[in-house]
Amino acid sequence: GAGVSQTPSNKVTEKGKYVELRCDPISGHTALYWYRQSLGQGPEFLIYFQGTGAADDSGLPNDRFFAVRPEGSVSTLKIQRTERGDSAVYLCASSFIDTEAFFGQGTRLTVV
């Protein structure tokens, strides 16, 4: 596609449920990033993929959060046992190595 696509754009889930957020990067981009943006804050780094492997997952807040990129393209961010504090906008970005990253419009997750 023309840009980074994230689905769904909005997700409301109940506390304790499992959610998956999807990111379709720009075709050919080898690097993919997930960020989380809480209300009134700047985006915070979660995880970085180079190809299929997670090169840096130091930003994942705890073991309820997991992300995969099995074929080096689409990525899924998975959150288990969601908590109200997980409510935020989850942003995905992609790039070639050492070039500008392009961001998607994000998925707004609300945990009720």
Added chain:
Amino acid sequence: GDSVTQMEGPVTLSEEAFLTINCTYTATGYPSLFWYVQYPGEGLQLLLKATKADDKGSNKGFEATYRKETTSFHLEKGSVQVSDSAVYFCALTPGYGGATNKLIFGTGTLLAVQP
């Protein structure tokens, strides 16, 4: 750890006014510095960047100079337009290696330009 501090908003200006949004950083090594913009309903976009001390980034009439002595990267524009209304984020990537786009962001500054 590395961090970015930017002035709180909102900043409200009249069209054609001069804009400054302050940004200072704390970092080890030699970070690269960025300004990102988020227009209403759109994703984050890179506005400009500077990769070493005394570099000036510029785009769309905006500019910012990497000042290592004051650890600052203030965003300026000589004459703002209504279409510049957006949230502006200052950011850095650490200078000690690792992913180029592992960005550390400030909290963002909302700019509202009135006609």
